[in-house]
Amino acid sequence: MKLQMSSFLLKHKAGVEKLVRELSQEFEYVSILGCDTKGTRFQHGRSGSSVRESSWAERGFVCRIIDGGSCSEYSFNTLDGQTAPNIRKSAEEARKLSALFPAAPCPTPVEEEWMESRFAEIGEIPSDPGVVLNSLDALMQKGLSLAGFLIDFRVLFEYAHISKIFISPEKNLEQSYLWSQGYLVPIGQNEKGMKYTYRAFSGLKGSELLDEMKEGVKDAVDEVADLLDSERLVPGEYDIICDPAMAGLIAHEAFGHGVEMDMFVKKRALAEEYMEKPVASDKVNMHDGAAAAEQVSSYLFDDEGSRASDTLIIDRGILKAGISDQLSAGRLGTAPTGNGKRESFERKAYSRMTNTFFSPGNDSLEQMISSIEKGYLLENFSSGMEDPKNWGIQCVAVKGREIIGGKLTGRIVSPVYLTGFVPDLLKAISMVSPDFQLSGSGACGKGYKELVKTSTGGPYIKTKGRLA
Amino acid sequence: MTDTIIQLLNEAGIEHWTVLEKQSRSDELFFIRRNMDMFRSKDVTKYTITVYRDHFEKDRKYRGSATLTLDRGMERDEIREKLNGAYGAASHVKNPWYPLPSPVTGRFKGPESRLSESDRTALLRDMGESLFVTDTHSKGGINSCEVFLNSFYSRFISSEGSDCTFDDHKGDIELICDWNEHGRSVELYNMFSFSDYSGELIESECRRQIENCRLRAAASEAPELRNINIILGEEAVREIMDFYRTHSNIQGVYEGTAKGKKGEVFQGSEVRGDLIDITLTPSLAGSPSSSPVDRDGVLLKETRIYKKGKILNYHGPAQYAFYLKEEPVGCIENTIVSCGSRSVEEWRREPHVEILAFSDFQMDSVTGNFGGEVRLARYFNGKEETALTGASISASLFDVHKEIYLSSEKLEKENYSGPRHIMIPGASLAGG
Numbered sequence: 001m002k003l004q005m006s007s008f009l010l011k012h013k014a015g016v017e018k019l020v021r022e023l024s025q026e027f028e029y030v031s032i033l034g035c036d037t038k039g040t041r042f043q044h045g046r047s048g049s050s051v052r053e054s055s056w057a058e059r060g061f062v063c064r065i066i067d068g069g070s071c072s073e074y075s076f077n078t079l080d081g082q083t084a085p086n087i088r089k090s091a092e093e094a095r096k097l098s099a100l101f102p103a104a105p106c107p108t109p110v111e112e113e114w115m116e117s118r119f120a121e122i123g124e125i126p127s128d129p130g131v132v133l134n135s136l137d138a139l140m141q142k143g144l145s146l147a148g149f150l151i152d153f154r155v156l157f158e159y160a161h162i163s164k165i166f167i168s169p170e171k172n173l174e175q176s177y178l179w180s181q182g183y184l185v186p187i188g189q190n191e192k193g194m195k196y197t198y199r200a201f202s203g204l205k206g207s208e209l210l211d212e213m214k215e216g217v218k219d220a221v222d223e224v225a226d227l228l229d230s231e232r233l234v235p236g237e238y239d240i241i242c243d244p245a246m247a248g249l250i251a252h253e254a255f256g257h258g259v260e261m262d263m264f265v266k267k268r269a270l271a272e273e274y275m276e277k278p279v280a281s282d283k284v285n286m287h288d289g290a291a292a293a294e295q296v297s298s299y300l301f302d303d304e305g306s307r308a309s310d311t312l313i314i315d316r317g318i319l320k321a322g323i324s325d326q327l328s329a330g331r332l333g334t335a336p337t338g339n340g341k342r343e344s345f346e347r348k349a350y351s352r353m354t355n356t357f358f359s360p361g362n363d364s365l366e367q368m369i370s371s372i373e374k375g376y377l378l379e380n381f382s383s384g385m386e387d388p389k390n391w392g393i394q395c396v397a398v399k400g401r402e403i404i405g406g407k408l409t410g411r412i413v414s415p416v417y418l419t420g421f422v423p424d425l426l427k428a429i430s431m432v433s434p435d436f437q438l439s440g441s442g443a444c445g446k447g448y449k450e451l452v453k454t455s456t457g458g459p460y461i462k463t464k465g466r467l468a
Numbered sequence: 469m470t471d472t473i474i475q476l477l478n479e480a481g482i483e484h485w486t487v488l489e490k491q492s493r494s495d496e497l498f499f500i501r502r503n504m505d506m507f508r509s510k511d512v513t514k515y516t517i518t519v520y521r522d523h524f525e526k527d528r529k530y531r532g533s534a535t536l537t538l539d540r541g542m543e544r545d546e547i548r549e550k551l552n553g554a555y556g557a558a559s560h561v562k563n564p565w566y567p568l569p570s571p572v573t574g575r576f577k578g579p580e581s582r583l584s585e586s587d588r589t590a591l592l593r594d595m596g597e598s599l600f601v602t603d604t605h606s607k608g609g610i611n612s613c614e615v616f617l618n619s620f621y622s623r624f625i626s627s628e629g630s631d632c633t634f635d636d637h638k639g640d641i642e643l644i645c646d647w648n649e650h651g652r653s654v655e656l657y658n659m660f661s662f663s664d665y666s667g668e669l670i671e672s673e674c675r676r677q678i679e680n681c682r683l684r685a686a687a688s689e690a691p692e693l694r695n696i697n698i699i700l701g702e703e704a705v706r707e708i709m710d711f712y713r714t715h716s717n718i719q720g721v722y723e724g725t726a727k728g729k730k731g732e733v734f735q736g737s738e739v740r741g742d743l744i745d746i747t748l749t750p751s752l753a754g755s756p757s758s759s760p761v762d763r764d765g766v767l768l769k770e771t772r773i774y775k776k777g778k779i780l781n782y783h784g785p786a787q788y789a790f791y792l793k794e795e796p797v798g799c800i801e802n803t804i805v806s807c808g809s810r811s812v813e814e815w816r817r818e819p820h821v822e823i824l825a826f827s828d829f830q831m832d833s834v835t836g837n838f839g840g841e842v843r844l845a846r847y848f849n850g851k852e853e854t855a856l857t858g859a860s861i862s863a864s865l866f867d868v869h870k871e872i873y874l875s876s877e878k879l880e881k882e883n884y885s886g887p888r889h890i891m892i893p894g895a896s897l898a899g900g
Contacts, residue, residue, distance in 0.1 A: 008546075040557075047723045048563035051534040051554070059539045060512060075510040078541040086511065093589060094507035097497065100593050104503035129534075129557035151724040187725060187834070193866060194725065194834055232862070235692065235898030266500050266612045268644065268655060327506075346510055348498065385828035385841070389646065389655040392858065394827045394841040415832075417898075419841040419860045447642060448659050468839065468860040468898035 003119050003176045006036035006163035008059060012079050013165055016061065019084060020167050027091065028108045029066040031168035033303055035059065035345045039160035042129065044136035046144070046152045051129055056160040056453070060345040064304075065091045070103035071327065075346045107330040111170040114307070118300040120177035123208040126159050135210045139217060143186055146221045149228060151194075153221075154185040157210060166305035173305060179296040179453065180209040181441045184216050188224040195227035195414070197380065197398055200441030202296050202455070223380070226399060230414035233400060235468040239375030240418070241368045241403075241460055244437040248456030249381045249395050251286055252356050252444070254422040255279070256456075257386035259288075259313055260339070260351035260446075261324035265331050269388040271319060279319045280426030285359035286314040288323050290338055295455035296440030297341075297354040304340035304349050311337050317427075325351045341452045350446055358458030361432025368431045368462040369403055376400035376467065377408065378416055391422040400467070417468040424464075431462035469540060470623065473515060476548050477627075482555050484520035484568060484627045486765055489513065491621040495588045499613040502600060513540040519551065521558035522565065532561030566790040569766045569798075571629030576760040579753070582665040583617055583637035591617065591665060598667040599641075602675040608647030608685075609678055611655060616640040630765045637663050638756035643673065647681035654684040656825050656843065661882045663756045680824050683855045684844045690859030692899035693847070698861065699815055699822040700890045702879060707831040707838070708890060709805055711865055712744050714833035716773045718782035718789050718797070725834055733777040741871040741893075743777030745806035748797075757801035757883035766798030805886025808874030812889045815873075819850045821897055822889075823861070836866035842897070860898045868892055 016032050023030040039054030060077035065087065072094035074087045094103075126132050136155040143153035159180040166173040179202065187196040199216035201209055242250060255271065263269035271279075280286075290299045290308030299308055304326040311321050324332070325340030328351055341352035369377065380398035387393065395418045402411040418425075440455030470489050477485050491513045498505040515538040523530050534554035538547055585591050595615055603609040618638045625631045639662045646655040658677050662669060700708070715734060720726025728734050735743065750768035751758045761767055766786050773781050782789070786796035816822070826840040839862035847856050875889035 045723065049561045051557040051561055053535060053537045057537055059542075070504065071506045073506065073508040075508070075512060077512045077514070077539045080541070090507070090509045093495070093509065094504075096589050097507050097592060098504055100589075101497075101499065101502060101504040101596055104500045104505050106506075130560045133560045193836070193864075194727070196834060232864075235860070235862075235896070266644070268611060268646075270653075346492075346512055348496070348506065348508060382832075383828065383830055387827055387843075389653065392827055392841060392843065394860075396830060396839075415835075415837050415839075415862070417839050417841070417860050417862050419827075419858070419898075421858075447657055449642070466860075466898070468862045 001124060002121050003161065003178055005119060005174055005176045008036050009034045009163055009165050015079055016165065016167050020169065022084060023087060024169050027065045027067040030063065031166065031305060032061055032063045033345060034061045034165040036163045037160050039158060041156065041158040042132045042136060043154070043156045044133060044140055045154040049133055054158050054160050058344040062345045063087050066106055066108050067091060069105045070094050070098045071106040073348065106327060109326055109330055111168060113170045115172045116300065117174040120204060122178050122204065122206040124206045125161065125178065126157070126180065126207040126210070132157055132210065139184065139213055143184065143217045143221055146218060147188065147225065149188040149190055150186055150221065150224070151189055152187045156183040159206065166301055168305055171305045173301050175300045177204060177299060178206060179203065179440065180205050182209050182213045183441065184213060184220045186220050186224045188228055190228045192228060195224055197223040197227060200439055202440040204294055204296065204298060223399070226412045227414050230399060230412040233413035233416055233467055237464060237466050239372045239462070240465045240467070241377045241462050243377070243379045243460055244435060244457045245439060246378045246381050246395065246397050247358055247458040247461045248356070248439065249384045250425065251358050251458060252353060252454070252456040253384040253386045253393050253395060254426060255286055255313055256288060256353045256356040258388045258391065258422070259322035261322040261332060262328040262351040263388050264322060265328050270391055271322065271388065274319045277319060278317050279423050280314055280317045281429045282317040283361055283432045284314050284317050284426055284429055286357070287311065287359065288313055288353055288356040290354040293355040293357065293438055293455065295355045295438045296453045297455055302338045302340045303342045304336070306336040306338045306340055308338040323351055323353065325349050343450045343452055347450060350450060352446065352452050353444060353454045355438060355455045357438060357456060358432065358461060360434045360436045360459040363431035363433055365433050365460050368433065368460060369408060370406040371431070371462070372403045372406060375403045376413065376416065377403060378418065382415065393422050393425065394419050418465045419468065420466045428464040429461050433460035435459045469515065470625065472544060473517065473538065473547060474625070476544065476551055480548065480551050480555060482519050482551065486518045486624065486626040488516045489623040492618060494616060494618045495592060497592050497596065497615045501610065514538070519554050519558055520568065521555055523559055525562065529565040530562045531565040532558035532563060534558040534561065564791060566787045568626065568628050569764055569786050569796065571626065572632050572761050572765060572767045573630065574632050576632060576634040578634065578636050578758060581637045581663055583639055583663065584619060588617065594667065595665065595670065598670040599674060601671050602678060605678065607649050608681050609645060610674065611644040611646040613644065614642040624761055624765055626765050632761060634760055636756070636758065639665065641670065643677060645677040645681045647685045649682070649685045652685050654681055656681050656684060661756045663754055663758065680844055684857060687844060687855035687857040690842065690845065690856035690897060690899050693821060693897040695894050696897060697815060697818060697820040698892045698895040698897065699812065699820055701822070701824065701888060704823065704826065704829045705879065705887060705890050706884045707829055708865065709746070709803055709884070709886065711831055711833045711836065712746055712774060713803065716779050716782055718784035718792060718794060721782055722788045722791055728779045730779050730782065732779060734774070734779055735777045735869050739777060739870050742808045742874045744774045745776060746774040747772045747804045748783055748800035749802045749804055750800055752802035752883060752885060754880065755802050755883045759801065762799040764798070766796050768798045768800050771797050771800065802883045803886065807876050807878055807887045809876060810873060812875045812877055815891045816848065820848055822846045836864040838863060838865055861895065863895065
């Protein structure tokens with residue numbers, strides 16, 4: 001089915017256009033982003049269920065004013081006679097504050113005329129709570145039936161139907177798309193303690209994702225069995241293979257955050273000094289872009305009205321380009337790449353990742369395993385943290401499978417902390433598989449806030465890493 | 469709009485409900501070095517409504533619920549449609565029946581706060597000045613900073629007769645400091661919150677972070693260290709104390725994921741270190757998490773949950789307290805932990821590693837696993853002290869909490885008041 005644009009945004013669009021026209025008489029640059037995201041989060045477990053509005057739901061507007069070299073924004077969720085005075089008041093406040101704290105010069109964006117609407121197609125909007133909760137119950141029952149050690153098998157399904165308009169003197173844009181995500185979270189315990197894992201599912205999909213989730217139930221339960229018998233790893237440097245989830249996390253933390261170009265403006269990114277220089281082995285190609293893949297962060301335009309693109313960040317080991325929001329691009333004299341994203345209309349836009357991944361290669365997983373004398377196959381991730389200034393990296397894998405003499409021994413270690421210096425890790429990539437998986441569950445923060453939807457992934461990669 | 473929502477709830481025949489109206493105003497200032505990157509302001513009102521629906525199945529009584537959000541200015545037809553949709557969804561939620569909390573009425577006024585001042589320009593000016601007081605070095609300082617001043621007005625109303633209002637304020641500062649020396653350029657990240665303006669707090673956070681950046685620039689790659697006392701500070705201590713909250717949470721107890729048992733010492737029978745002593749309080753000076761009622765409308769009061777390691781009370785949602793036949797304590801966000809008897813200065817005289825900054829300290833409260841990459845630590849080998857970077861630690865709190873020590877030095881930050889440091893004897897550090 002083809003998705004409909006938000007009736008709320010359509011109703012207010014003429015008013016927004018009028019407001020932009022009026023304010024454009026007074027200020028050098030004016031734009032308004034309108035957002036209306038609807039969605040529901042369904043959760044089910046042994047002890048009960050819940051149905052809540054999705055935490056990604058939002059409805060409101062943000063107006064950006066650039067005037068006299070300074071920038072201000074006003075976020076609001078009522079469009080009435082007070083809106084224009086409030087926007088003017090906010091711009092005036094910015095002017096007063098710039099007398100106390102001189103503004104970092106903000107060039108007026110030069111925009112080309114662009115009018116476009118895009119409405120995505122999905123299978124079906126999962127709007128019937130009875131159908132969704134019954135599906136989740138069936139998944140839970142199937143999971144619980146597979147192992148006696150499970151104390152719970154939690155399931156979660158969430159969808160968000162996103163509608164946005166962007167109006168500026170040169171642009172008039174509309175888009176509507178929908179993503180869904182699902183989690184299977186088995187929790188088990190034995191005499192050694194309690195362990196849990198997750199299997200995540202996501203995509204620009206509706207109810208059809210519920211069917212995909214069925215495929216992950218056994219796999220998730222098996223992983224808890226592995227974890228319950230797992231041991232702690234002896235810290236050290238090892239040959240490692242990262243599965244697509246871990247590889248994606250490395251791409252995301254290493255050279256995803258590392259090339260967000262608002263960091264270049266603040267001189268917080270070492271990557272700025274490494275453009276056109278080798279930062280990884282020649283087996284490594286890495287992309288980011290809302291137009292680079294079909295996943296939860298694929299769209300027509302970003303939250304500043306810039307067109308989505310596909311940025312080749314690393315080309316055969318050479319760092320080629322960063323990703324940027326509109327203001328950073330203006331300050332750096334580059335073109336925006338469609339990566340200006342907000343947590344919601346209530347928050348500032350930053351340079352953010354969209355769909356970030358390593359490209360596939362030609363080495364099979366079997367070849368990788370057989371090439372390792374002593375090491376680990378790292379699977380699934382639980383968290384990661386960036387360090388764009390110093391290129392430190394921390395990625396936590398749910399588990400590692402021991403490899404000795406080119407074979408998996410069956411011994412499992414958990415959890416596994418992968419740390420180190422980003423170029424060391426990427427330059428040591430010696431094999432890349434032809435597999436390719438992207439996952440867009442969860443959320444990506446900038447520091448510890450500003451959560452946005454991104455997807456990450458890629459193939460299996462073989463490298464060397466410091467594990468603890 | 470609240471009256472309209474209540475009217476439509478009644479028209480829809482929805483007997484049990486709660487409405488939380490929340491008005492949020494904010495002023496936000498973004499800096500690159502000392503220059504203003506952007507000014508932002510916000511004026512947003514939202515309504516969070518939970519509708520409850522009782523139903524029977526095979527003679528069992530269930531209470532389903534669904535939660536929705538409405539925005540200011542939403543039209544009656546859309547509100548009606550969303551309420552009916554949620555009420556329909558609630559009929560599919562089969563949770564064992566439980567009562568809604570007793571009514572709470574009144575106007576709760578929090579402590580005076582400068583964050584309530586209407587002249588935000590003056591307040592932002594003062595905060596900006598406090599930020600840059602210690603930024604006086606030629607080799608480093610504040611790289612960038614974001615200041616958020618939020619004021620909230622909340623009104624909680626329920627079908628059971630609750631009608632209470634409260635104001636609260638929250639300031640957040642994200643602070644990035646850097647340092648250039650010894651041929652290296654390094655940075656550290658910090659984010660902290662408060663409920664009132666304190667120039668002293670802002671200056672001390674800036675001073676400490678700039679000093680840590682200076683140390684990080686001089687730090688050397690960490691060697692592998694075994695059987696060494698590890699001192700954790702501030703953020704890690706607060707994360708670890710959340711582990712004890714998690715295992716006394718009544719929802720977790722009901723679901724089987726919290727391992728605490730009332731009347732038993734959670735750390736085990738042969739504890740050689742300090743026993744945990746925790747009290748939860750709805751009101752804590754400086755905390756932006758203070759609230760007289762929780763999201764379900766439970767009137768909160770100070771509650772001791774651990775005394776000398778023994779669990780005295782569970783805390784958490786009233787629904788699960790009813791299931792387990794416990795008094796409803798509610799969800800209280802502020803934690804007071806009793807300090808230990810020994811000073812961190814005593815531990816610093818012995819060989820040790822004191823971790824000053826992690827890249828991202830991870831505490832998995834269910835499994836007890838904790839760890840992270842060390843961005844900055846001080847290592848004392850018994851003779852001399854060096855700054856280290858790049859190491860990592862990884863352990864399980866279930867394995868080590870029979871012998872952990874709490875410092876006598878106190879930390880009062882955000883929603884936490886308690887020991888500033890924890891010492892874990894005989895631990896390991898993976899080298900860089």
